[in-house]
Amino acid sequence: LHEAAMEQAAQRISQLTKPPGSLGKLEETAVRMAGITGSLNPDLNKKAVVVMAGDHGVCEEGVSAFPQEVTTQMVQNMLSDGAAVNVFARQAGADVFCVDVGMREELADPRLIARNVRRGTDNIAKGPAMTRREAACAIWTGVETVRELAEKGYRLFATGEMGIGNTTPSSAVLSALTGIPVEANVGRGTGIDDFTLRRKRDVVMEALRVNQPDMTDALGVLSKVGGLEIAGLAGVVLGCAYLRLPVVIDGFISTVAALCATRIAPMSRDFLFASHRSQEKGHAAALESMELTPMLELGMRLGEGTGAVLAFTLLEASIRMMNEMATFESAGISKA
Amino acid sequence: LHEAAMEQAAQRISQLTKPPGSLGKLEETAVRMAGITGSLNPDLNKKAVVVMAGDHGVCEEGVSAFPQEVTTQMVQNMLSDGAAVNVFARQAGADVFCVDVGMREELADPRLIARNVRRGTDNIAKGPAMTRREAACAIWTGVETVRELAEKGYRLFATGEMGIGNTTPSSAVLSALTGIPVEANVGRGTGIDDFTLRRKRDVVMEALRVNQPDMTDALGVLSKVGGLEIAGLAGVVLGCAYLRLPVVIDGFISTVAALCATRIAPMSRDFLFASHRSQEKGHAAALESMELTPMLELGMRLGEGTGAVLAFTLLEASIRMMNEMATFESAGISKA
Structure with missing residues (x-):
């Protein structure tokens, strides 16, 4: 697995507007998909x-x-x-x-x-x-x-x-x-x-x-x-x-x-x-x-x-989450 | 719930090309959706x-x-x-x-x-x-x-x-x-x-x-x-x-x-x-x-x-199943 892509994915997910870890298995899935494909937004069209x-x-x-x-x-x-x-x-x-x-x-x-x-x-x-x-x-x-x-x-x-x-x-x-x-x-x-x-x-x-x-x-x-x-x-x-x-x-x-x-x-x-x-x-x-x-x-x-x-x-929801959600910074939301 | 629609749904599902009950919760869901909406193919578009x-x-x-x-x-x-x-x-x-x-x-x-x-x-x-x-x-x-x-x-x-x-x-x-x-x-x-x-x-x-x-x-x-x-x-x-x-x-x-x-x-x-x-x-x-x-x-x-x-x-998969699958008869498949 591409370790760098996984780290980048985990990093991105940690900035999204939700409590850390609150999307459970979807977060793990997104990180592993990044590790498999080497991309944070892999093409899963076909x-x-x-x-x-x-x-x-x-x-x-x-x-x-x-x-x-x-x-x-x-x-x-x-x-x-x-x-x-x-x-x-x-x-x-x-x-x-x-x-x-x-x-x-x-x-x-x-x-x-x-x-x-x-x-x-x-x-x-x-x-x-x-x-x-x-x-x-x-x-x-x-x-x-x-x-x-x-x-x-x-x-x-x-x-x-x-x-x-x-x-x-x-x-x-x-x-x-x-x-x-x-x-x-x-x-x-x-x-x-x-x-x-x-x-x-x-x-x-x-x-x-x-x-x-x-x-x-x-x-x-x-x-x-x-x-x-x-x-x-x-x-x-x-x-x-x-x-x-x-x-x-x-x-x-x-x-x-x-x-x-x-x-x-x-x-x-x-x-x-x-x-x-x-x-x-x-x-x-x-x-x-x-x-x-x-x-x-x-x-x-x-x-x-x-x-x-x-x-x-x-699986597609997990990828969309990683790519389409706002971050705490972009949405101006107070952190825990 | 519309009892007649539920019976009709259960009847249709029993004819589909799959072992009886093998779609578990999706079958229950389809039957109840029929009971709620009174239709075997309710419009869930919106x-x-x-x-x-x-x-x-x-x-x-x-x-x-x-x-x-x-x-x-x-x-x-x-x-x-x-x-x-x-x-x-x-x-x-x-x-x-x-x-x-x-x-x-x-x-x-x-x-x-x-x-x-x-x-x-x-x-x-x-x-x-x-x-x-x-x-x-x-x-x-x-x-x-x-x-x-x-x-x-x-x-x-x-x-x-x-x-x-x-x-x-x-x-x-x-x-x-x-x-x-x-x-x-x-x-x-x-x-x-x-x-x-x-x-x-x-x-x-x-x-x-x-x-x-x-x-x-x-x-x-x-x-x-x-x-x-x-x-x-x-x-x-x-x-x-x-x-x-x-x-x-x-x-x-x-x-x-x-x-x-x-x-x-x-x-x-x-x-x-x-x-x-x-x-x-x-x-x-x-x-x-x-x-x-x-x-x-x-x-x-x-x-x-x-x-x-x-x-x-x-939920949508359960409705599609009920409406789009072949029956044992239409597909010419031997029953158990």
Whole structure:
């Protein structure tokens, strides 16, 4: 991070017509945005939500409320601008980009960024999700997507995903990387009942027993018990960090992906902004594992990038605050 | 609330391409907005932040970090578009209206809505803040302000305030109305030190001892230990409820004012939306006393309406969600 820009930002904020620190997280955000971009008034005009899509062999264990074909159907819905993330992105002035990094079915649509690494993972309850090489390719897909969008002028990113069943590998990855017990971390995803929840817990435990992931090897964890879109999003975070671009992370899956990125390159943490605290059980713990605190508390559990894109306004508010507020001196106001 | 519109809203939301309930608070918000406005797609184009300004005789007890003249200086700053609330309002496409309901100094500025009821309150540590009649006039000022803005086409409101020292009467009002102990409820306001905090606690206790407010008489509580801008904001909430308009409340002072409104007219609770949970100590308890849960968690403690106006985007997102998302049927997506 650009230390000088951060100091300059903190200095400017201290002169604004408000009690010191009274804008809380918006002040921290503004200072870190200055540190990331090197500017007190960065151009955030072009904003991208990168939605990584992938399928999960573990769906055959019956861990999700929705059938697997919904991944493709929902990607189609996103491409047609009908999903929640599209609605919120339109409101925020952001563009949604869907990437097929690991969908089972081929979807011939020119609006889909076709970068399929493999057609869905294998069932993690029976063996590794994918090879180490495939996981690395999926990460690379995320990095490349950011690079290409940055070349087109995008300067603020949000992570999103679509992949029926993807809270199951996300829980496995979180437990594998942090040691958080599986029971504390497996949630209801899109809305499973108690019976399926117990089944899902058993499946995650079985995946960890069968694959024996090494917590110090994030790439190994991703390939053994992860998913292609999770790896892809880890790549989005790494790409943003490499190019010094701010990235807002969404819910449970995105946050687990970001955790993988910070294990691969710890400095990538500096470029992350948490958006919301979701209803999904493991999300709070995943955020805490990176010492991130969210700004929104909406009881959401949809994914897609919906929470992240809602937080764009707050990041922009923090920049506007730094640039548009009067100072004590300019407004002739007595200090405390 | 329009029950039929609420049912229709819930029905429509259940058909949208997302797991049931997965947008959490945004779904509740959309349903309640339909109930308030009677429409699934209400016009929220014109949005107003009403900032009530008043001064507090209790400042002579040394309870605030800022000198009392800052009330007038900050109102001037708001009229000149330099305060934080102006910046966030501009971003949200909302207009800020400052009302002098109880400022000590007269400010001759045509942009100020001049409705002074009296030039600041008396010191609540020594006697009542104002007469019962003055409190009623201040409430009426809030009602009238909403009526006039509604006539100009404003359809969504936020409450804001400016008044050096106003967390002190707000704490007294909250304790008087709810029985929450003073120690649990007095906070640092704009940023007082430990010594001043102890002093402030003593002052609030003294105000309650001297004035003996009756918890079942909200108007009496406001006149004995309240403030003119607090009463004015209670009027804004009552005016919104009377005209069936949604109102977003800001931090501690606004929330205490809303609590007064709900004690005067319990049905006004239906028209309130909480925005953020502030850093001010009593705010969480004030929200809980009305069973309101906030959407933003930004560690703010500025007031002015800053948190409320930041939440406008979230209310608008909830309406857009209801109107712009595809349905399972239109998008051809398999249900759970």
